Amino acid sequence: GQQLNQSPQSMFIQEGEDVSMNCTSSSIFNTWLWYKQDPGEGPVLLIALYKAGELTSNGRLTAQFGTTRKDSFLNISASIPSDVGIYFCATLLYNQGGKLIFGQGTELSVKP
């Protein structure tokens, strides 16, 4: 089936460092989404990308929709302790009722 490959699986960084994670697929998708999940909570949407090549920012977060439509990356600049959590990429299957397919997640730990 369709699968999103997300890397790295985990990251342990110092506060203030920049972070980069990415997501790839063997299939072409029309939407890339980035979610964050805090412990004991459901995922919350951070950024949505709709066009190949699109670069979108949300505060310290920047995400890009790859030009091949098979990948996306998320950057976090100047990380802070509250950035800790699990980051998921996802895509939305418009022709299947809008169900989401998720990557395996990148667990981010930030050391003060």
Place this chain on the structure above:
Amino acid sequence: GAGVSQSPSNKVTEKGKDVELRCDPISGHTALYWYRQRLGQGLEFLIYFQGNSAPDKSGLPSDRFSAERTGGSVSTLTIQRTQQEDSAVYLCASSPGTGDTIQYFGAGTRLSVL
């Protein structure tokens, strides 16, 4: 409430018992989705409902899993004869309609099958 509400937040059950998990979507949202999240994994789609249309059950892993949505609002996910591999967090999400990007998630029900 303002968000998606799920209950119970935690459920511990014995192997072979049936369990029911409840989801209250955001008022007015016509689309409702169930996902399963195993430990350390991403979310797997289970089932979705859109208005009064027949649900898409394509993600249900076995016939022990079923879901209902009464009156186009509250949904119940039922797992019969639970197995240890059913242990996971079950998350519900709603959106204003199918195809809308933003699905709003509840906090999930953590199911532990002993």
